[in-house]
Amino acid sequence: MGLITKEQAIAGGETDASIRHAIRSGEWAPMYAGIYRSTAFPGSFEQECLAATLRAPGRTWVSHGAAAALHGLRDRTTEIDVTSASAIRARGDISVHRVSGMAACDRAEIGPIPVTAIERTLVDLAGTLTIDELDRCIDEAVMTRKTSLLKIDWRLRRLGGRGRAGTATLRRLLDGRLTTGEIDSPLERRFLTLLKEARVPKPALQFPIELPKGTVYADFAYPARRLIIEVQGYRWHGGRERWESDQYRSSELAALGWRVMFVTRRQIEHERRQTIDRIRRALGFDPLF
Numbered sequence: 001m002g003l004i005t006k007e008q009a010i011a012g013g014e015t016d017a018s019i020r021h022a023i024r025s026g027e028w029a030p031m032y033a034g035i036y037r038s039t040a041f042p043g044s045f046e047q048e049c050l051a052a053t054l055r056a057p058g059r060t061w062v063s064h065g066a067a068a069a070l071h072g073l074r075d076r077t078t079e080i081d082v083t084s085a086s087a088i089r090a091r092g093d094i095s096v097h098r099v100s101g102m103a104a105c106d107r108a109e110i111g112p113i114p115v116t117a118i119e120r121t122l123v124d125l126a127g128t129l130t131i132d133e134l135d136r137c138i139d140e141a142v143m144t145r146k147t148s149l150l151k152i153d154w155r156l157r158r159l160g161g162r163g164r165a166g167t168a169t170l171r172r173l174l175d176g177r178l179t180t181g182e183i184d185s186p187l188e189r190r191f192l193t194l195l196k197e198a199r200v201p202k203p204a205l206q207f208p209i210e211l212p213k214g215t216v217y218a219d220f221a222y223p224a225r226r227l228i229i230e231v232q233g234y235r236w237h238g239g240r241e242r243w244e245s246d247q248y249r250s251s252e253l254a255a256l257g258w259r260v261m262f263v264t265r266r267q268i269e270h271e272r273r274q275t276i277d278r279i280r281r282a283l284g285f286d287p288l289f
Contacts, residue, residue: 002041056086126166
């Protein structure tokens with residue numbers, strides 16, 4: 001990424017004088033004490049993250065919101081968080097979280113960048129995000145198969161505790177997903193609010209339907225109307241096997257006379273009127289708008 005430390009430069013044959021010349025000539029640009037960027041390389045978020053960890057190599061990891069961005073769980077921010085087992089100081093847009101050490105299962109790398117593992121990142125984020133923002137991050141982490149609910153739950157049980165910010169919020173979101181039939185996802189609660197605004201009866205939740213290969217559970221169902229509504233809060237990343245399973249499920253439900261309607265996060269949050277009218281029509285009601 002165009003970064004070099006003073007130690008690396010000296011080991012490569014540079015001297016203090018040649019380093020000063022490279023800076024004066026504009027060939028190198030200092031980022032931190034003893035950390036330089038070759039100006040032949042454009043600046044980037046990843047470069048900033050790596051430079052922040054080079055202040056204490058092997059004892060500093062990108063964490064919190066910046067780690068979430070590197071893991072692809074949320075958009076990038078202008079601030080960079082690091083967690084360090086060394087006594088480095090915060091500076092400018094760099095926030096430092098101090099720890100005595102970092103367990104091996106909490107450490108990862110994204111390219112050359114040391115970063116907190118995705119489960120540790122979610123536990124750290126729980127104390128800084130709103131419940132909706134945290135809900136989105138969990139969705140993205142699980143449905144892109146970067147981790148699992150059980151792995152997040154396992155790490156929360158060991159890292160979370162009394163006095164740790166966000167522990168209760170993350171526990172509630174995980175329990176809502178791990179417990180069959182419990183509606184505790186903020187997106188699903190918003191969907192129930194949407195149904196109330198649509199002035200339609202409340203559906204059956206986690207409605208069981210027997211298929212030849214076993215029982216499936218519909219998120220929301222109107223058995224009298226043979227209508228199933230599935231709420232999809234994340235992108236589809238299931239692969240071939242998941243796709244085949246979904247096609248089988250949809251075909252069997254259709255053979256039993258069920259209609260399946262899909263509602264996405266965008267439709268709930270940004271297309272409320274159209275979604276309300278679509279649901280009302282499917283249930284045999286006149287549109288409201």
